[in-house]
Structure formats: C-alpha cells, structure tokens
Amino acid sequence: MKKAFRYRIYPNKTQQALLQATFGCCRFIYNKTLAIRKTAYETDKTKLSEFDLTKKIKLLKEEFPWLRDVPAVCLPQAVGDMDDAYQKFFKSGNGYPKFKTKHRSRKSCRFPSSHCAVLQDTSRLKLSKLGLVKYKKDREFVGILRHIVVTQESDGKYYASCLVETGVESPKPQPVEASTTVGIDLGLKDFIVTSDGHKIPNPRFYAIIDRRIARLQKHESRKQKGSKRRARIRLKINKLYVKKRNLIKNYIYHVAKTLLRESQTLVMEDLNIVGMVKNHKLAKSIQNVCWGELRRVLEYKSKWLGHNLIFIDRWAPSTKTCSCCGFHNSMLTLSDRSWTCPGCGTQHDRDVNAALNIKRMGLEKLLPAVSGFDGRGEGGYDFDEASICAV
Ligand SMILES: [Zn+2]
Incomplete structure (x- = not known):
C-alpha cells in the first residue's frame, strides 16, 4: 500500500534560489515538450512517445544552457507529468493539457527515489544537487521511499510530499451488513445528514476569512500594478486562501474519520460536482463545503480500513420518496x-x-435480493432485522 507523507521543509537561501530555478526549468520542459508533441502531430501526424520527448532534453540543454544549473533528475520527471496529463486526456476525455504559467501554475518538482532520501534520525531530506534540507518531522514512516515532490504554496512555504511503499497490504473489504450501513445525504443547509439521524453542520468559520480577503482585494486594486505594495497585499491574500483551505481540509478529515468510525459501509450519491458548480446560485456554498474533497478522502480512507463505499446514481429520487412505504411525493418543494x-x-x-433512501438504494444495488418495500402502504422495511452478507 502506498501512502504519502507531507512535511514542511525549511530550505536555506541558496537552496530556495535553486528550488525556484528548478520549478522554472520543470515548467519550461513541461511546456516545451508539450509544444514539440503538439507541433509534431499537427505537421505530419507523428506521435512522439514519452521516451522520444525525454531524449529531447539533451538538445534543449544545448540550446538553453541554464537548464544545466538545476537537478538534472527533475527534468525527465516533468516530461513524465506532461505525458500523464496527455494520456489522461485520451483515456478520460479530460481537457487537452494546458501550458503552465509562471504565476498561476503550481510550483513543484519531483525527485525519483534514486536521487533523494529521508534521514529520519536527523530530520533532514537529502535531495540531488540541493544537499540536506531541514524538515519538520511531525510523524515517522516505515517503508520504501518512491519519490519526493517538493512544492511551494502561494503563501511562500515549502513542502515535501514523500510517497512511501509501506509494505502493508490493505485489508480485505468487510462484508456489507445492513446494520452497519449508513446512508449519507449531502446538503446545503447541513453539510451531511446520515440515515441514523446525525446532522453535521456546514463549516462556517471561513466566512470571516472571506470577508478579510474581500477587504484586502479592494486595497490591492487601488495599488499600482507591479508595485511592491501590491505584491505585499497579494501575499497576505494568498496566506488567507491557504489558511482557509487548511481549515476546510482539517474539517473534512475530521468528518470522514467520524463517519468511518461509526459504520462499516457508507452509501453516498455520485454527485456531479463540476456540473453543480456551474449553477451559480449554489456555486459558492458548494465549493466551500468541498464535497469533492470529502469524497476523495472517504475513498482512500475506506480502502485503507477495509470499509465499503457505495455510490448510487445521482438522479435517484432520494428526496421525494417515502423511506417507509415508497410513496412518491411529487408536491415536495426545496423549502419543505x-x-x-x-x-x-x-x-x-x-x-x-x-x-434513509440512499442507504436502501445502496443496499439494493449490492444485494439485489433485498427489496426495499413490501408494497405501497404496507409498512416499512426494517433494515436492522436483516443482516446480509455480500461477496
Ligand atoms: Zn409513506
């Protein structure tokens, strides 16, 4: 099982300068090889592989000698990233890979395991060409290091994400039992409502941060473009954005932990978050509550713990159906x-x-033998009586 461990790192002035150069060169290689691939295909339908493009690095180094100043191992990794984005475009129909820009794209570079190490005894990372970099060891890991990704957040802090093969196999999923299954309804009024009646409220703490950001943005707009004062305010804004993101992340981890502790199987709707965010009236609050992030965390945490996560069709009529008898109440409005x-x-x-309906639909999907309703008006289906094991 692979796990990522993320640490704050403290590079010195020289190392910071070298890292900045490396971020720039990786971005440059990413963009250059993407352009080469695009042109080759457009001119005579030549399909260049990742291998072909990696070989181009040597030629680019002759043309742009400053590429030699940064850790050489990071450059092929940038080609790999570009190739990943390219393959994803073909497989999943995501957008065509975009060119990276200096100010908007994430600043990162990756070191393969052959050129980096984590010295846990002395709290130092060993990175090719950079040497030893101090890191904040808030937890230790056991396993084989696969790679280290160094990033800089918009608030200026540096982090290293270490991917580790832990050697521990993830546990087999437990059988699905109705008594330990919980349905989750994602709402706007409450963040989450569970089928056993628990309501987890929306995190509201970021409203204060949003107000502060809005105020600073007003200040920023009054300062001259490219001035030092403007840059200083920009950094303050970025710091607030990072703070907000961390608070929300923390909240989501907490919610995920609680949900997984209390139940063996979770059922949730397969929401089309991208589509919902396009609906501007709901957009802001949906983005704020970050359902996508919750889903991501639940997906990998349930895998680690051997729990089950079931998704049901996003168009399933969960709200307007009576969970006791199956009556379809078409008169129900959003305000009821x-x-x-x-x-x-x-x-x-x-x-x-x-x-409750989401829970029933999830169980029906896995165990088709379970019929949710005995018939309209003839009483409900008691989930706790049934204890069914799935293969
Ligand atoms: Zn009913």
Missing part, C-alpha cells in the same frame, strides 16, 4: 424541511428521509 407521507402517515425530516 419536513413532511408527512400521505401514503403511510409517517412524519419525515427531509434530509434524514433522503439519507
């Missing part, structure tokens, strides 16, 4: 927070009812 089922008379909380 609670309703009484005309079919069986059950009083429903809108979100808990949706979460």
